[in-house]
Amino acid sequence: MFVISLLQSFLLGFILVNRLLLMKVPTFSSLWWVKIFLSTGVGIGMSSLIYVSMQYLFQLTPLTIFLIELVLLSALFLYYRGSKKESYLLMIQQPLKGRIRMTEVFFILLAISIGVFIYNSYLNPHGGWDAWAIWNMHARFISSGPQGWENLFSPHITWTHPDYPLLIPGIIARNWGLIGNRTPMVPITIAFIFTFGTVGLLVAIVRFLKGQYISALAGIALLGTAGFVQLGASQSADITLGFFFLSTLILLYERSKPRNKGMLILAGLLAGLAGWTKNEGLLFIMVFLAVRFLVTAWHRNIKTCFSEYLSLGKGLIPIGLVILYFKIKIAPGSDLFNDSMAHILDKLLDVERYFNIIKWFLREFFLFGNGVVLVLLAFIFLAGVKLGKEIRRGVYTCLLVLVLMLVGYFLIFVITPKPLEWHLATSLERLYYQLAASILLTVSMFLRPWSISENKR
Amino acid sequence: MKRNRILVLSIAAIIFSLVGIFRVLRLSSGQDQEISCDIKRFDGVKEYLGDRRVVGYVYRGGFNLRNYYLAQYALVPIIVVNNSNLPLVIGNFGRRNRRFIRKSIEPKYEVVKNFGNGVFLLRRKKE
Numbered sequence: 001m002f003v004i005s006l007l008q009s010f011l012l013g014f015i016l017v018n019r020l021l022l023m024k025v026p027t028f029s030s031l032w033w034v035k036i037f038l039s040t041g042v043g044i045g046m047s048s049l050i051y052v053s054m055q056y057l058f059q060l061t062p063l064t065i066f067l068i069e070l071v072l073l074s075a076l077f078l079y080y081r082g083s084k085k086e087s088y089l090l091m092i093q094q095p096l097k098g099r100i101r102m103t104e105v106f107f108i109l110l111a112i113s114i115g116v117f118i119y120n121s122y123l124n125p126h127g128g129w130d131a132w133a134i135w136n137m138h139a140r141f142i143s144s145g146p147q148g149w150e151n152l153f154s155p156h157i158t159w160t161h162p163d164y165p166l167l168i169p170g171i172i173a174r175n176w177g178l179i180g181n182r183t184p185m186v187p188i189t190i191a192f193i194f195t196f197g198t199v200g201l202l203v204a205i206v207r208f209l210k211g212q213y214i215s216a217l218a219g220i221a222l223l224g225t226a227g228f229v230q231l232g233a234s235q236s237a238d239i240t241l242g243f244f245f246l247s248t249l250i251l252l253y254e255r256s257k258p259r260n261k262g263m264l265i266l267a268g269l270l271a272g273l274a275g276w277t278k279n280e281g282l283l284f285i286m287v288f289l290a291v292r293f294l295v296t297a298w299h300r301n302i303k304t305c306f307s308e309y310l311s312l313g314k315g316l317i318p319i320g321l322v323i324l325y326f327k328i329k330i331a332p333g334s335d336l337f338n339d340s341m342a343h344i345l346d347k348l349l350d351v352e353r354y355f356n357i358i359k360w361f362l363r364e365f366f367l368f369g370n371g372v373v374l375v376l377l378a379f380i381f382l383a384g385v386k387l388g389k390e391i392r393r394g395v396y397t398c399l400l401v402l403v404l405m406l407v408g409y410f411l412i413f414v415i416t417p418k419p420l421e422w423h424l425a426t427s428l429e430r431l432y433y434q435l436a437a438s439i440l441l442t443v444s445m446f447l448r449p450w451s452i453s454e455n456k457r
Numbered sequence: 458m459k460r461n462r463i464l465v466l467s468i469a470a471i472i473f474s475l476v477g478i479f480r481v482l483r484l485s486s487g488q489d490q491e492i493s494c495d496i497k498r499f500d501g502v503k504e505y506l507g508d509r510r511v512v513g514y515v516y517r518g519g520f521n522l523r524n525y526y527l528a529q530y531a532l533v534p535i536i537v538v539n540n541s542n543l544p545l546v547i548g549n550f551g552r553r554n555r556r557f558i559r560k561s562i563e564p565k566y567e568v569v570k571n572f573g574n575g576v577f578l579l580r581r582k583k584e
Contacts (some may be wrong), residue, residue, distance in 0.1 A: 021536065024546075101467075102467055104468065105467075105471055105474060108474075109474045109477070109478065112478050115467055116482065124492070125493060126492050126496070126530075127495065129523075132492065132526075132527075132530050133526045133530065136530070137529070137530050137533060140530070140534070141533050141534055144533060144534035147508070147534050148533065150533035151533075151534045151535070151536050152534075154511075154536050156536050157529065157536055157537075157538075158513065158533055159526075160526075183583065188524075189496075213463075216470075217466070217470055220470050220473065220474045220477075221473070223474070223477060223532045224473045224474045224476070224477030224478075225477065226477045226478075226480035264534070366497075370473070370477050370480055372473075375473045378466075379466060379469070379470075382462050382465055382466040382469070383462070383466060400551065404562035
């Protein structure tokens with residue numbers, strides 16, 4: 001039943017992604033894999049959203065919700081099957097021909113990482129502290145029916161952060177309900193999909209834009225950070241969030257003419273799913289919308305901005321409304337914002353606090369993930385920089401989004417009501433992991449692509 | 458020249474991935490203690506409590522956040538409040554608890570059920 005349920009989620013995502021991207025791509029090509037990974041994320045996110053909404057509003061059984069989803073899936077299939085088929089080009093740069101034996105190194109590392117993930121999951125099937133004290137705990141509550149829903153938001157257990165969004169608990173509860181028991185196999189599988197889905201998505205898109213060699217380097221850099229697989233196996237939501245950040249950002253490289261509105265709708269939908277995963281996703285939505293507006297206004301005009309917002313909104317608003325309802329009507333306020341204004345102002349004016357946070361940010365940045373930043377700098381130095389004109393706008397937009405995300409995280413630390421050192425020590429590294437795949441995507445875009453044919457010249 | 462740079466780059470990537478593998482394996486060996494056994498200790502408690510919504514929590518020695526959170530994780534959807542003054546309380550005492558129960562627990566609580574492995578359901582005595 002679990003496999004059928006996952007397959008249904010995937011098909012739901014596949015129909016939506018296929019319809020919105022409108023791309024005809026050869027099977028097993030890089031873009032085909034991009035579509036597959038995007039479909040998996042979108043499908044899981046949508047299934048979670050449907051399950052949580054139906055469960056909360058109508059107290060339906062998991063099987064009934066599964067059947068409703070099946071009807072929706074069939075309706076979407078029939079509706080889109082008859083619609084006009086167009087083909088858009090996702091990005092204009094073509095993959096480089098030729099092969100350098102770095103891909104083999106990547107696949108060896110990938111195989112070892114999968115082994116490590118399975119071994120870690122065997123040792124800790126319930127995941128790390130955050131998984132069982134937050135995400136799986138919430139899944140247990142919402143899979144327990146109306147009493148569970150009520151109790152999750154009890155003021156006695158605010159330590160489990162009931163204000164956190166429900167993408168992961170929702171999809172876990174959905175599958176537990178369908179299987180009929182709370183097996184750890186469900187959260188393990190979901191974590192596996194997002195961990196290696198992120199790696200796959202990064203490698204596939206970089207391979208298309210920059211060729212095999214650079215894509216293998218990007219994959220090696222992500223897997224070699226060690227903590228990435230570790231965090232994935234601990235069923236952390238940060239990896240899932242990172243997947244949705246990356247998924248949204250890759251759609252910024254769209255250069256089709258006429259503009260593919262479906263791609264913007266999909267970007268809005270994926271940004272919305274980031275907000276449905278973790279509170280940091282809400283920051284991402286704001287940053288993404290602001291940057292998109294600025295960049296479009298700079299390159300084109302305000303009128304285009306509004307037309308783009310209309311398309312983004314079609315994907316974002318349905319999910320945004322669910323998040324808004326959850327935040328306003330159901331969940332308690334976030335513990336990060338329950339300080340008094342006077343306290344917040346004191347912290348905002350405390351210069352020493354800023355220096356302390358900068359020190360932590362820099363130290364963590366250079367030590368992060370096995371020193372991956374230094375390795376990336378070496379890659380840039382050795383490979384050289386070549387930023388194609390056609391991807392420049394996408395790269396600058398990604399860079400701006402990433403910088404503003406870091407600024408947002410920084411400001412949260414400035415006003416945090418929690419002890420600063422403790423808060424930084426327990427969360428900063430995880431925040432970097434949320435952005436790791438997106439940073440690697442952006443850095444890869446700067447690297448000069450190599451191929452054997454170029455090398456022989 | 459370009460070939461040399463590719464070579465250096467490849468070697469750097471391979472060294473980095475090897476260090477990564479080494480670190481992943483080292484991190485794996487230092488894993489957190491498996492919690493399945495801790496959760497299993499609470500088997501039966503939930504069935505016994507029926508549709509009760511809230512129970513208290515009492516422990517032995519210093520307060521252990523992990524043990525308390527695990528008790529809550531195991532007993533969902535019942536709410537476990539870190540408060541020993543509620544009418545019905547979960548006792549989480551660990552092994553070798555007989556003397557502790559006789560000395561510290563029995564004067565205040567009546568043992569409703571002993572689930573084994575140091576887990577008890579207690580009812581607070583009226584003062």
